[in-house]
Amino acid sequence: MRISTVTMFEQSTASMNRQQSDLMKVSQQIASGRRVVNPSDDPQAASRAVGVDQAKAVTEQFSDSRVSARNSLSQTESIINSVSDAITSAKGLLIQASSDTLTDENRESIASELKGVYETMLGQANSTDGNGRYLFGGYNDSNPPFVKQGDGGVVYQGDSNVREQRVDATRLMPVADNGETIFKSVPSGAGYVAEAKKEDGTLNQGSVTFRGPQINNVNDADYGDDFRITFTSDSAFNVETFDGTDWNPVNAALTNVPYTGNQDDTAQQVSYGGVSINLSGTPEVGDSVLVAQADGEQRQPDLFRTMEEAIRVLENPADDATKKADQRNTLNTAMRDLDNSLDNVLTVRASAGARLNELDVIDSVSSNRMLNYDQTLSDLVDLDYTEAISEYILRQVGMQAAQKAFVDIKGLSLFNYM
CATH class of the missing domain: 1.10.287 (Helix Hairpins)
Incomplete structure (x- = not known):
């Protein structure tokens, strides 16, 4: 050939x-x-490596999301801690103002301090994050959630939603509580709160004061019902409940009940639904004392309203029996409201802390996952230098x-x- x-x-x-x-x-x-420089070098390994790379990229994105969530929760936890300190300070001022040795001028000075605490709380409630969004407005985070009205009251204008952020493939985490949860709520099991006001919301005209309420029997058939004690004269009262439309006497036994709390400085105990309250002083016709669940429909919790009522009675001189009774009743109600608010704020703070701890756990799991991804990618595409140099x-x-x-x-x- x-x-x-x-x-x-x-x-x-x-x-x-x-x-x-x-x-x-x-x-x-x-x-x-790399052993696999081009997909044609090992199509199966290259295909698996693409999937691992994508999973790794998603994990890194969730890691960035957790950084943002941690910043938001840390700021929330810090602000709530400041709010709890402010509530504790306000409670101390009210205890001080309750002393009978203080003059009207002393109480007016305490009211000035209480105003400072009130303004501090309002500023904290309207805190923003680093991006200019209001922390406690829910998803309506472009405007201040708490706005002071012309009459001095504060209205919540955020929504009731909780801002959430996905921090892992299977975890959608709340990263900021709304203002209602913090400033207009109480913890479950907060019990009852009494308030001395007429049915139309105006102040009582008599000098009736109360102590309590106390829970005596949670197994009572009527436990959980709100009730109102309304005076039909200076010596009789009705115990009424709300039927969804109006207040009506509970039954004949609690209608025109003789009132003896205006005699010889003695207190009369009134009980209904496993809850009791002690009354004393002289009433006027139409005066009422509401005994309601702290989170019930008849008396919605509101930290700012509580502070406003306390400031009101401390600023006005208690120069007669009616004003002294209003002052005592309002301070008693405010202190119980502040106790409930403090418990609620501490509960919310504990929840934020628990979520921060959860982020640490998720970060740890994510780090292990990233190590597994790196090892898998190394096994698929990385080069064995000893073998490669020999081949070279x-x-x-x-x-x-x-x-x-x-x-x-x-x-x-x-x-x-x-």
Whole structure:
């Protein structure tokens, strides 16, 4: 068989090109540190590596999300801590104001301090995060959630939703509580609160004061019902409940009940639904004392309203029996409201702290997951340098052999044998 010179040149060139290609491939692997430089190197490993890379990217995105959530929760926890300190300070001022040794001027001075605490709370309630969003407005976070009205009252204008953020594939975490949860709520089981006001919300005209209420029997059939004690004269009263439309006497036994709390400075105990309250003083017709659940429909909790009522009675001189009774009753109600608010704020703070701890746990799990992803990617595409260097040396030898063979074949000629 005759082998032409062209054929020898072509075969030698093809051999050198193959060796050069193999050498370049190993060189790329060594330079990049990857066994799979192109998908064609190992299609199955390349395909699996793409999936692992995507999962790794999603995990990193959740990690960034947790940083944002942690910042928001940390700020929330810090502000709530300040609110709890303010409530404690306000409670101390009210206890001080309740002393009978203080003058009206002393109480007015305490009212000034209480106003400062009140304004501090309002500022904290309208706190913003680093992006200018209001923390406690729910999803309505572009406007202040608490707005002071012309009459001095504060109205909540946020929504009742809780802002949430996905911090892991299976966890959607609340990252900021709304203002209603913090400033207009009480914890479950807060009990009852009494308030001395008429049915239309105006102040009583008599000098009736109360102590309590106390819970005596939670198994009573009527426990949980709100009730109102309304005086029909200075010596009788009705115990009424709300039927959804109006207040009506409970039954005949609690209608026109003789009142003896205005005699000889003695207190009369009134009981209904497993709850009792002690009354004393002289009433006027139409005066009422509401005994309602702290989170009931008849008396919605409101920290700012509590502070406003306390400031009102401390600013006004108690120069007659009616005003003294209003002052005592309002301070008693305010202190119980502040106790409930403090319990609620501490509960919310504990919840924020628990979520911060949960983020730490999720971060730990995510770190382990990232290590697993890195190990999987390494097993799929990373290079074994020992094997690669041996392969590189082998390809160099092959390349040199091909070149030497080409040189030797190129020099062959029949004239060498003539």
